[in-house]
Amino acid sequence: MKDFIIIGHKAVTAPFSLNDLPGAAGRMDILCRCVNAALFLSHDLRRDVRVYLVLKGEPAPPKLICFNGAEVRYLSPDERSAASLIKKALEKNAQDFWTESMPGVSIRKGELGDLLSELNRKITYLREDGEDVRGKSFEEPLFVLGDHLGVTDDEEKLIEAYKNEIVSVGPISLHADHCIVILHNEMDRLEKHI
Amino acid sequence: MKDFIIIGHKAVTAPFSLNDLPGAAGRMDILCRCVNAALFLSHDLRRDVRVYLVLKGEPAPPKLICFNGAEVRYLSPDERSAASLIKKALEKNAQDFWTESMPGVSIRKGELGDLLSELNRKITYLREDGEDVRGKSFEEPLFVLGDHLGVTDDEEKLIEAYKNEIVSVGPISLHADHCIVILHNEMDRLEKHI
Numbered sequence: 591m592k593d594f595i596i597i598g599h600k601a602v603t604a605p606f607s608l609n610d611l612p613g614a615a616g617r618m619d620i621l622c623r624c625v626n627a628a629l630f631l632s633h634d635l636r637r638d639v640r641v642y643l644v645l646k647g648e649p650a651p652p653k654l655i656c657f658n659g660a661e662v663r664y665l666s667p668d669e670r671s672a673a674s675l676i677k678k679a680l681e682k683n684a685q686d687f688w689t690e691s692m693p694g695v696s697i698r699k700g701e702l703g704d705l706l707s708e709l710n711r712k713i714t715y716l717r718e719d720g721e722d723v724r725g726k727s728f729e730e731p732l733f734v735l736g737d738h739l740g741v742t743d744d745e746e747k748l749i750e751a752y753k754n755e756i757v758s759v760g761p762i763s764l765h766a767d768h769c770i771v772i773l774h775n776e777m778d779r780l781e782k783h784i
Numbered sequence: 785m786k787d788f789i790i791i792g793h794k795a796v797t798a799p800f801s802l803n804d805l806p807g808a809a810g811r812m813d814i815l816c817r818c819v820n821a822a823l824f825l826s827h828d829l830r831r832d833v834r835v836y837l838v839l840k841g842e843p844a845p846p847k848l849i850c851f852n853g854a855e856v857r858y859l860s861p862d863e864r865s866a867a868s869l870i871k872k873a874l875e876k877n878a879q880d881f882w883t884e885s886m887p888g889v890s891i892r893k894g895e896l897g898d899l900l901s902e903l904n905r906k907i908t909y910l911r912e913d914g915e916d917v918r919g920k921s922f923e924e925p926l927f928v929l930g931d932h933l934g935v936t937d938d939e940e941k942l943i944e945a946y947k948n949e950i951v952s953v954g955p956i957s958l959h960a961d962h963c964i965v966i967l968h969n970e971m972d973r974l975e976k977h978i
Contacts, residue, residue, distance in 0.1 A: 608803075609802075609803065609864075611862055611864070612860055612861075612862045612865075619861065619862035619863075619864075620861075623817075623820075623861075626817075627962065630959060630962075631956060631957060631958060631959075632932075632956075632957035632958055632959055633932075633957065666806055667806075667813065667814075667817075667959065668805055668806050668813035668863060669813075669862060669863045669864070670803075670805070670813075670863070670864075671806075722978065738826075738827075759969065760969045760972050760973060760978075761972050761973060761975075761976035761978055762825060762826075762972050762976075763825065763826035763827065764825065764826055764965075765824060765825075765826055765861065768821065768824075768965045768968075771958075771962045771965040771966060772965060772966065772969050774962075775953065775954045775962075775966050775969075778954050778955050778956050779954060779955060781955075782955035782956075784916065784954075784955055
């Protein structure tokens with residue numbers, strides 16, 4: 591299983607309009623593109639991938655949403671489709687445990703620290719000054735990526751509490767979803783030995 | 785200059801609703817994601833990139849739209865933002881020559897053959913059975929990618945009329961926008977010698 595955590599510092603925690611993902615929904619467009627990048631193949635889904643979104647925006651933060659590639663349905667590649675499933679999850683009365691809102695999509699109350707504790711795995715943390723992804727090997731990887739605001743010092747401390755390595759995907763700073771595409775390409779090549 | 789051509793076989797050629805890019809607008813979402821993948825850096829735009837969209841859907845095909853990274857403004861990373869600029873271009877009365885609809889966005893009547901003839905360059909054609917992108921070098925590259933329907937036999941014939949090479953980005957079939965991200969990563973690495 592390959593897991594991706596993306597932190598949405600402004601992503602709202604109540605149902606939102608699908609017509610203004612960057613503005614009123616707190617850069618929800620970034621998280622939607624990350625869901626796409628993590629889960630979609632050309633005519634299939636990556637069934638061995640889970641995407642965890644950490645929503646830290648108003649009015650009821652923090653919340654966690656999980657897309658499980660093995661079970662998700664009704665997901666199309668466009669941003670609005672992922673946003674629609676996130677919105678449906680936010681319509682649920684989130685508890686301290688996971689509740690499925692749609693097939694393969696779940697929500698719970700909780701912050702990054704809760705999620706890292708639950709997964710309790712070595713973390714591969716994406717940062718521009720990390721070591722080059724090429725040449726790395728990945729076994730049951732857990733990637734953590736920030737949104738347009740990066741990762742805060744407090745979040746870095748949470749990450750540092752686990753075994754971790756800091757990895758970079760290339761020489762130029764990229765959007766989180768673009769980083770995910772490159773990570774997948776590297777893992778695809780490793781798995782196919784090319 | 786790095787140029788990308790993406791062929792939208794169903795992409796509509798008249799103004800459309802921004803609320804249904806995959807359906808009524810003929811998989812316009814694919815073209816919007818390609819614009820994002822080709823032009824966006826983390827907190828900047830790739831100024832040395834142009835994206836050409838070939839719109840082949842009803843009611844008035846074919847039309848060509850160009851996003852020029854050196855000049856484009858009012859473009860945000862979300863699909864709806866690119867779609868809004870495409871829609872504005874389609875509101876123009878397209879001629880047989882380029883007309884600017886917004887800064888850095890132009891439209892003309894024309895098909896793939898017209899565009900290839902105008903650019904008149906060696907083509908790097910993305911196809912699953914191509915040679916691995918790693919190890920290639922790129923000078924003023926012109927990439928051609930298909931949408932969810934790939935590239936038709938007739939389009940392949942147009943491509944074959946030019947000097948060309950067939951390249952693959954990895955072992956698994958990916959969406960066009962994901963291919964563009966990987967192509968950029970390869971070129972970024974070549975330019976920075978890493």
